[in-house]
Amino acid sequence: MTPTSLMGDRSTAKGTDRARRARSVTAVLMPGDGRPSRIGAAALVVALAIAFVAPLFVDSVFQIQVLTNTFLGAALAAGLVLSLGWTGLLNLSHGTMYGIGAYTTAVLVADHGWSFVASIPVAMALAALGGVILGLASLRVSGDYFALVSLAFTIAIFEVFRNWEAVTHGVEGFLDIPTISLFGQVLSGFKPGYYTTLILLVLIVGFVALLTTTFAGRAMLAVRFDPLAAESMGINVLYTRLLSMGLSGALAGIAGSVLVATVLIIEPNNFNLIESFNTSLWVIIGGMASLPGTVFAAGIITFAMGEFQFLADYSVGLIGIVVLVAVFLRGGVVRDLIEEIMVRRRVRREVAERA
Amino acid sequence: MLEVRGITKSFAGVKALDDVNLTVGDGEVVGLIGPNGSGKSTLVNVISGFLAPDEGDVRLAGQSLIGMKPPAVRRQGLVRTFQNLRLIEPLSVLDNLLVGLHLVYTNNKGIYWQWLPAMLRTPGARKRDKVARELAADALEKVGLSDLAHQRVSNLSYGQKKRLELARAIALEPRMLLLDEPTAGLEPGEAHELMALIAEMVQGNRERGLLLIEHRLELVVDLCDRLVVLDSGRKVAEGEPAAVAGDPEVIRVYIGDEGAHDVVES
Numbered sequence: 001m002t003p004t005s006l007m008g009d010r011s012t013a014k015g016t017d018r019a020r021r022a023r024s025v026t027a028v029l030m031p032g033d034g035r036p037s038r039i040g041a042a043a044l045v046v047a048l049a050i051a052f053v054a055p056l057f058v059d060s061v062f063q064i065q066v067l068t069n070t071f072l073g074a075a076l077a078a079g080l081v082l083s084l085g086w087t088g089l090l091n092l093s094h095g096t097m098y099g100i101g102a103y104t105t106a107v108l109v110a111d112h113g114w115s116f117v118a119s120i121p122v123a124m125a126l127a128a129l130g131g132v133i134l135g136l137a138s139l140r141v142s143g144d145y146f147a148l149v150s151l152a153f154t155i156a157i158f159e160v161f162r163n164w165e166a167v168t169h170g171v172e173g174f175l176d177i178p179t180i181s182l183f184g185q186v187l188s189g190f191k192p193g194y195y196t197t198l199i200l201l202v203l204i205v206g207f208v209a210l211l212t213t214t215f216a217g218r219a220m221l222a223v224r225f226d227p228l229a230a231e232s233m234g235i236n237v238l239y240t241r242l243l244s245m246g247l248s249g250a251l252a253g254i255a256g257s258v259l260v261a262t263v264l265i266i267e268p269n270n271f272n273l274i275e276s277f278n279t280s281l282w283v284i285i286g287g288m289a290s291l292p293g294t295v296f297a298a299g300i301i302t303f304a305m306g307e308f309q310f311l312a313d314y315s316v317g318l319i320g321i322v323v324l325v326a327v328f329l330r331g332g333v334v335r336d337l338i339e340e341i342m343v344r345r346r347v348r349r350e351v352a353e354r355a
Numbered sequence: 356m357l358e359v360r361g362i363t364k365s366f367a368g369v370k371a372l373d374d375v376n377l378t379v380g381d382g383e384v385v386g387l388i389g390p391n392g393s394g395k396s397t398l399v400n401v402i403s404g405f406l407a408p409d410e411g412d413v414r415l416a417g418q419s420l421i422g423m424k425p426p427a428v429r430r431q432g433l434v435r436t437f438q439n440l441r442l443i444e445p446l447s448v449l450d451n452l453l454v455g456l457h458l459v460y461t462n463n464k465g466i467y468w469q470w471l472p473a474m475l476r477t478p479g480a481r482k483r484d485k486v487a488r489e490l491a492a493d494a495l496e497k498v499g500l501s502d503l504a505h506q507r508v509s510n511l512s513y514g515q516k517k518r519l520e521l522a523r524a525i526a527l528e529p530r531m532l533l534l535d536e537p538t539a540g541l542e543p544g545e546a547h548e549l550m551a552l553i554a555e556m557v558q559g560n561r562e563r564g565l566l567l568i569e570h571r572l573e574l575v576v577d578l579c580d581r582l583v584v585l586d587s588g589r590k591v592a593e594g595e596p597a598a599v600a601g602d603p604e605v606i607r608v609y610i611g612d613e614g615a616h617d618v619v620e621s
Contacts (some may be wrong), residue, residue, distance in 0.1 A: 216470035229441035
């Protein structure tokens with residue numbers, strides 16, 4: 001018997017158990033069949049409802065602020081899922097695109113008298129352009145080397161934020177951006193900021209969920225897992241990479257605009273290397289190509305850091321530990337947990353059905 | 356129809372292909388055979404745009420493919436499979452087929468903007484998705500994998516993966532199909548089953564040209580209209596299958612290497 005047929009035997013031998021496992025996670029992992037499960041959809045509706053009414057019951061300014069930061073972190077990570085998760089480019093510059101969006105809105109609104117709404121498309125376009133320019137590096141380098149290029153990009157743009165005094169106001173940044181309103185509603189302050197950020201989160205997650213469940217999402221996954229196969233099927237690999245980088249950038253850009261509208265203060269340190277790096281880590285911890293995993297991971301970590309100051313003090317070290325765990329559970333901690341829960345539920349149900 | 360004229364390709368001074376000429380007419384089934392290392396896969400890589408030849412020309416329906424990148428060659432209607440499978444393992448069987456139907460969604464364009472209507476689920480985008488899903492279902496039916504549509508590819512057996520790769524290649528009805536050792540790594544029983552499936556496919560579409568790469572002569576003799584034999588990058592024989600199989604030069608090439616491929620195969 002040849003070794004290849006041995007391999008065939010082995011896969012049929014463990015077929016039934018693994019087959020069940022695979023079917024049960026279809027909804028979580030596979031964009032083509034990406035209808036959310038009934039439980040997933042119900043959980044989403046309940047979570048949203050709670051999020052929308054929470055400020056009615058929570059009076060603590062501190063708690064509202066922690067939740068606002070949680071939504072912002074989750075929204076950023078959700079946008080990064082496209083390039084880092086789906087297309088597999090090790091993009092560590094999401095915080096930089098976020099900064100480009102924030103600075104664009106701040107400069108246009110505070111220094112040039114633009115309306116907030118008019119500044120958003122410009123912020124998104126410039127952040128998308130940043131993503132596309134960085135994406136062009138994928139022509140020359142791939143994998144870990146792309147990560148290094150993106151780190152260099154992050155540092156370079158950070159220096160621009162700090163030193164281009166005439167436009168960015170240098171290390172001081174923008175301290176008193178005039179209050180921004182939309183439809184007569186002021187967006188800054190604790191509760192308006194909370195709702196504005198929540199709406200941003202819903203928009204970005206919705207965008208990514210809709211896009212990743214199309215043929216373009218499948219093309220991105222094909223480019224990530226096997227660029228050669230993707231090419232042989234007529235997929236323009238470079239364009240697909242630039243598309244994902246551009247869209248990730250645009251989503252970071254609008255998040256930056258919203259940050260400006262909700263806090264009215266920005267400084268270069270909001271967009272330093274650590275901030276960029278953190279967002280990428282949330283996607284990696286969340287499971288690379290898992291939107292729910294990423295949003296949960298980003299949300300839970302930001303929330304915990306906000307709630308417990310001692311966690312934030314040791315954040316770099318703690319995240320290091322989480323990354324080590326994530327690397328060992330290659331699929332991503334949160335996604336593995338979700339899969340495990342879903343598999344157990346299904347097995348329990350099947351056992352119950354048989355009994 | 357596919358015309359390959361005077362293709363020469365060297366790697367570090369070693370000629371992998373030396374002045375190879377080949378044609379595959381519309382509806383014709385041509386077998387490209389030869390021992391391992393004879394240059395069969397290199398030729399496939401040149402035709403499909405993965406390798407640029409040093410000299411020579413490749414034309415599909417009169418249009419030169421030289422200088423085209425693989426996606427452009429694919430858009431011209433030429434599909435190739437890979438000897439070692441290239442499926443997207445973490446995706447489902449159906450998703451792999453839909454990836455292969457990318458050109459349905461993009462209206463055969465390299466730079467595609469259809470992601471926007473697709474995202475917004477416009478009627479046009481839904482229609483394209485429906486067309487693609489129907490083509491995918493037909494292709495799965497043809498290779499007998501309909502029941503496994505929602506399985507993750509990593510759960511399939513090797514033989515099933517080979518069938519899936521075949522389904523992905525034929526799903527869009529290409530006008531020229533290059534199958535690079537579709538039976539490589541299969542046991543004799545499975546290999547014969549797969550060849551029977553390919554024969555059925557050939558019966559089902561009389562327009563499509565097929566270049567079938569194989570090193571086991573006995574598998575292709577019945578199916579092919581014509582055989583081309585490569586050895587060390589050169590064409591050593593061409594003609595009717597029966598005549599080629601009896602050609603002393605071919606027998607020398609095969610008997611001489613018989614021991615060698617058994618080792619490589621196992």
